[in-house]
Amino acid sequence: MSKKVPIKLRSVQETLLLPLWGRAVETRKRKPLLVDTTAMEIIDTIDYDFTTIATNISLITQLAWIARSLHVDRVVREFLERHPRGTIVNIGCGLDTTYERVDNGSLLWYDLDLPDVIALRRQFVTDGERRRHIASSFLDDAWFAEVKVEDSILFIAAGVFYYFEENQMKHFLSRLAGLFPGGEVFFDAASPLGMRTANKVVIQAGGMDQNSFLKWGIQSAYDIQSWDSRIRVVEEFPMFKGMKRRVSFKEKIGTWMSDVLKIMFMVRLVFQK
Numbered sequence: 001m002s003k004k005v006p007i008k009l010r011s012v013q014e015t016l017l018l019p020l021w022g023r024a025v026e027t028r029k030r031k032p033l034l035v036d037t038t039a040m041e042i043i044d045t046i047d048y049d050f051t052t053i054a055t056n057i058s059l060i061t062q063l064a065w066i067a068r069s070l071h072v073d074r075v076v077r078e079f080l081e082r083h084p085r086g087t088i089v090n091i092g093c094g095l096d097t098t099y100e101r102v103d104n105g106s107l108l109w110y111d112l113d114l115p116d117v118i119a120l121r122r123q124f125v126t127d128g129e130r131r132r133h134i135a136s137s138f139l140d141d142a143w144f145a146e147v148k149v150e151d152s153i154l155f156i157a158a159g160v161f162y163y164f165e166e167n168q169m170k171h172f173l174s175r176l177a178g179l180f181p182g183g184e185v186f187f188d189a190a191s192p193l194g195m196r197t198a199n200k201v202v203i204q205a206g207g208m209d210q211n212s213f214l215k216w217g218i219q220s221a222y223d224i225q226s227w228d229s230r231i232r233v234v235e236e237f238p239m240f241k242g243m244k245r246r247v248s249f250k251e252k253i254g255t256w257m258s259d260v261l262k263i264m265f266m267v268r269l270v271f272q273k
């Protein structure tokens with residue numbers, strides 16, 4: 001039997017295993033809502049004990065990871081319809097394979113994460129003509145110069161921004177607004193209640209350490225507009241929007257409650273020209 005790939009990730013980086021596991025579990029279902037065969041292969045290849053995650057993570061949390069991926073896929077496809085040669089930067093990509101699902105043959109794609117994650121990722125995903133990896137914190141400035149924009153640009157960040165302080169996010173989004181007028185950002189956000197809930201039922205329950213706690217919660221995405229006059233909210237919508245028809249009765253109640261309490265939601269911003 002070939003040797004398994006060891007996992008030596010630091011706190012926040014380790015959280016990438018949570019949605020990765022969720023996508024692998026979904027893919028194995030008889031009628032999956034999302035298919036990510038790479039996630040399945042990675043889970044089978046890495047040396048990590050998923051027992052705590054498999055035992056403690058609820059069905060609703062798993063569904064939230066799938067809903068988020070489906071929203072991201074849809075928004076990227078819509079963006080590519082408007083900008084077939086558009087650039088997409090996947091911030092905090094972890095071991096996600098959105099590119100494989102949405103590539104239109106002409107986009108330009110960057111998968112960005114911290115150096116230890118990119119080193120691990122390179123064992124499963126290779127660079128290509130139109131797909132590059134960037135090993136950097138998204139909060140550093142140097143990587144901006146690596147990004148080429150021929151048409152327009154969309155930044156996606158799934159399960160990333162709420163690990164940072166509000167001040168860090170303010171500074172980052174203002175920097176993007178200045179550098180990429182007309183650019184768009186799509187990400188998931190947590191309300192203050194959602195943040196407390198996620199720290200308990202996802203981070204602690206999943207066996208992650210306290211350094212991976214979520215730090216930034218907002219009640220409404222529209223609060224972000226007051227940070228910088230160049231930032232406009234295009235839409236915010238609840239995490240399980242469009243999902244409720246596709247799940248069991250028990251899941252319907254859980255997803256409905258989560259949306260009513262505004263636990264997690266998706267946000268799309270545009271930077272005014």
Ligand SMILES: C[S@@+](CC[C@H](N)C(=O)[O-])C[C@H]1O[C@@H](n2cnc3c(N)ncnc32)[C@H](O)[C@@H]1O
Pocket residue numbers: 012013014015016017018019020091092093094095096112113114117136137138139157158159160163
């Ligand atoms: C919960 S995981 C989400 C991974 C991926 N987006 C997904 O949905 O599968 C959070 C990711 O953010 C990354 N991350 C944390 N801090 C970061 C930073 N300062 N710069 C770039 N990525 C970061 C972690 O390494 C990890 O891959």
